[in-house]
Amino acid sequence: MRRIGELLELAKSGDRRSLSRLITEISESEETPRFQPNSTWTLGVTGPPGSGKSTLIGQMMKHWVSSGERVAVLALDPSSPISGGSFLADRIRMDGNDLGKNSFVRSIPAGKTPGGIPRRIIQVCQALSVCGWTRIVIETVGTGQSEFRIASLADRILLVDGPERGDIIQAEKAGILELADVIAINKSDLPGAASSAQNIRISLSLSGNDNREVILVSAIEGEGIEELISSIESCEPKNTTIELTMRERLLSEWDSIIVSNPEIDEIIAKLCDGSITMSKAIQTLGKSIDHGGDLDF
Amino acid sequence: MRENFFRFLEVMLPSADYRNMRIVIAKPGLDGHDRGAKIIARALRDAGHDVIYTGLRKTPDEIVGIVNDEDAEVLGLSTLSGAHDSLIPMICDGLRGASLGKVVVFAGGIIPERDLDMLYKSGVRAVFGPGTPTSEVLDFLDEVTIRNQNQNPTGVGDDLGWNWN
Numbered sequence: 263m264r265r266i267g268e269l270l271e272l273a274k275s276g277d278r279r280s281l282s283r284l285i286t287e288i289s290e291s292e293e294t295p296r297f298q299p300n301s302t303w304t305l306g307v308t309g310p311p312g313s314g315k316s317t318l319i320g321q322m323m324k325h326w327v328s329s330g331e332r333v334a335v336l337a338l339d340p341s342s343p344i345s346g347g348s349f350l351a352d353r354i355r356m357d358g359n360d361l362g363k364n365s366f367v368r369s370i371p372a373g374k375t376p377g378g379i380p381r382r383i384i385q386v387c388q389a390l391s392v393c394g395w396t397r398i399v400i401e402t403v404g405t406g407q408s409e410f411r412i413a414s415l416a417d418r419i420l421l422v423d424g425p426e427r428g429d430i431i432q433a434e435k436a437g438i439l440e441l442a443d444v445i446a447i448n449k450s451d452l453p454g455a456a457s458s459a460q461n462i463r464i465s466l467s468l469s470g471n472d473n474r475e476v477i478l479v480s481a482i483e484g485e486g487i488e489e490l491i492s493s494i495e496s497c498e499p500k501n502t503t504i505e506l507t508m509r510e511r512l513l514s515e516w517d518s519i520i521v522s523n524p525e526i527d528e529i530i531a532k533l534c535d536g537s538i539t540m541s542k543a544i545q546t547l548g549k550s551i552d553h554g555g556d557l558d559f
Numbered sequence: 560m561r562e563n564f565f566r567f568l569e570v571m572l573p574s575a576d577y578r579n580m581r582i583v584i585a586k587p588g589l590d591g592h593d594r595g596a597k598i599i600a601r602a603l604r605d606a607g608h609d610v611i612y613t614g615l616r617k618t619p620d621e622i623v624g625i626v627n628d629e630d631a632e633v634l635g636l637s638t639l640s641g642a643h644d645s646l647i648p649m650i651c652d653g654l655r656g657a658s659l660g661k662v663v664v665f666a667g668g669i670i671p672e673r674d675l676d677m678l679y680k681s682g683v684r685a686v687f688g689p690g691t692p693t694s695e696v697l698d699f700l701d702e703v704t705i706r707n708q709n710q711n712p713t714g715v716g717d718d719l720g721w722n723w724n
Contacts, residue, residue, distance in 0.1 A: 279658050282630040347579065347604035353625070354614030366628055369611045 266295050273393045278363070281393060285368060288389055289382050292524075294515075299391035304398045305494060306416030313424045314448040315401055316355035317481035318490075323356065325487055326397050327364045334365075334395040336387075338372040338380065338402045347371075352401060366395065372402065381521075384415055384511060415510055417499045418443045423462075425455035439465070441506060443474065443497045446490055450478040520547045580700065583631040585613040585622045587650060590640035595667060595689075599635060602693035608700075619646060623653035626662055633700065634715075636683075639668045648681040651715050655682070660716015663703050665723075667691070675724065682715035685723035699723045 266287050272280035288295055307315050316337065323333045337352035350369035370380050387398050400416050421442035439445070439462075447459040459476045466472045475493050479486035499507075520526065529546060532538045538546075584600045586593055593615060600610045611629050613622065626634050634654070636647055647666055654662050665685040666678060675686055685699045702723065703713050712718040 279627055282627050286630045341609075342604060345605050345607045347607040348609045349600055349604045350609060350611045351614070354612065369609075369629060371609045 266291060270297075270389065270392065273389075276363070278366075281366070282368075284389060284393075285386050288385050289380070291382075294382070294519075295385055295389075297385065297388035297392045299388050302387060302391040302398065302417070303396060304387055304400065304416035304418070306419045307399060307401045307422060308403075308419065308442075309422035310424075311403055313422045314481045315422050316352045318422055318446065318448055318479065318487075319399055319401055320356035321481050321484055321487045322399070322491060323361060323365050325491055327361045331396045332364045332366075332394055333361075333397045333399065334390045335367045335399045335401060336383065337367060337369050338400070339369065340403060341371045366390075384515075387415075415507060417507065418494065418497055420494060421445045422448050423458065424449045425452050425458045443499070444490070444493050445474065445476045446479050446486075447476060448479050448481050450486060451480040451483050523547050579607045579609060580633055580704075581609050581611070581629060581631045582633040582635060583611045583613065583622075583626050583629055584635045584637065585617055585625065586615045586637055587617055587619060587622055587646040588638065588640055588642045589616060590638055590642070591615055592639050593637065595639070596635075596637040599637070599667065599687075599693065599696060602696065603700075606697050606700075619649040619653050622650050623657050623659065626654065626659055627657055631662065633663045633665070633703070635696075636664065636666045637668045638666070638670070641669070643668070643670050644674055644677060647678055647683060651682040655716045661714040662716075663713050664715045665696070665699065679722045680719065682719070684713060684715075684721065 266284065269280045269284040269287060273284050307319060309315050319335055319337075323335065326333045335356065337350070337356070339348055339350045339352060341348045348371035350371065353367045353369060356367055370383070372380055383400070387400070390398050398416075419442045421439065421444070423445070425447065445462060447455050447462070449455055455478055459478050462476045466474060466476070477486060477490045477493055479490050481487075523529075526547065529538070529543050533540065533543055582603055584596050584603075586596055596612070600612050603610045611625070611631065613625055617625070622634070622636075625631075634650075636643075636650065638646065643666065647664075651664060654660065654664070664683050665687065666683050667687040668689075670678070670686055670688065678686060684703070685696075687696060687699075706713050706721070712721060
């Protein structure tokens with residue numbers, strides 16, 4: 263834990279190596295570190311595979327960096343359910359490396375922990391804020407509920423879809439459309455984008471006073487990016503989003519408390535041979551909350 | 560049937576001291592062919608590692624930056640353009656200069672035998688040519704793990720003298 267404190271100080275002073283090590287240490291540490299940023303600004307970006315999320319984030323990074331922001335992206339890709347390994351290739355499309363010291367991309371394998379939430383992702387966001395990163399983006403593959411849970415850890419959610427994919431209907435089923443703060447229809451240079459956007463606007467208008475914007479963008483041509491950014495910047499996190507975010511944070515913290523309890527294997531073995539009950543197991547595992555385990559920085 | 564199931568478990572579940580690595584696979588310079596890089600990336604993923612692929616045409620500085628930001632332990636460099644003799648030493652120097660001397664570097668692609676010594680001297684620990692079975696790359700990484708456990712040199716900034724081939 264002392265190590266995290268030292269790395270944090272070095273990372274705050276702009277040392278890139280320490281920043282990178284800090285993220286690893288936070289993810290792997292046994293205790294939960296707490297950081298106290300004055301403010302954090304986080305955006306969850308979700309949407310079906312191939313809708314252009316990474317390319318769009320790359321464009322947004324350029325825009326933000328040129329207006330003086332420091333942009334950190336946590337790019338999540340799925341892990342193989344069989345080997346547990348992952349092929350992380352989001353950064354190829356972000357082109358962020360030539361933006362210099364004001365952009366940072368870290369690839370994170372999702373699905374190593376129950377619920378599909380990468381360990382300590384909230385603490386990583388807090389630490390990035392403390393280190394002066396003013397725009398933090400969490401990119402997820404928005405194909406299911408668990409990925410959506412990750413996006414909802416952010417203060418605001420951007421949903422990205424492509425033209426004539428029909429995937430937005432799936433998003434609607436999963437409740438993602440209801441919770442997105444801004445909706446972008448990417449690939450506006452391809453036919454069908456305008457009608458896709460119109461279909462979503464109609465769907466939103468069914469619920470009465472829904473005035474969320476549906477924005478046409480072309481990540482590859484760089485069109486509509488300014489409008490998208492100003493829409494994201496001006497959206498105030500809604501009450502429903504805040505509640506949902508808190509709920510997901512609570513669940514995620516609870517997961518990590520249980521999973522990081524040193525007695526967990528022993529308790530699972532006892533559950534298997536029937537020597538304790540499920541409620542007793544939960545009581546025992548939950549006790550570590552009283553022991554603290556939090557370390558403030 | 561039951562026996563088969565346990566055999567299956569034995570094969571699929573990593574052994575106790577197994578630990579997955581964060582590995583960057585990079586394509587330095589002007590070289591548009593990445594089938595080899597993708598095959599290696601896939602084999603490493605299937606062995607349980609987290610593989611970050613940089614995409615094509617990266618400069619040495621960009622590659623060093625990516626290894627740093629991703630906090631990778633291993634860097635695999637694939638080159639088929641003939642520029643390995645200038646690009647790979649530049650990347651190795653860059654890693655040492657960025658306090659990334661613990662990173663293990665291996666190379667693959669079209670690399671003539673006469674250049675191997677020069678690459679080893681610059682800090683590369685293994686060179687895999689065309690036709691190498693992917694299992695050999697995994698064997699190399701196992702060896703690296705064992706050497707690291709025994710605190711023997713493996714990194715690009717560590718003492719030279721050990722290489723796989």
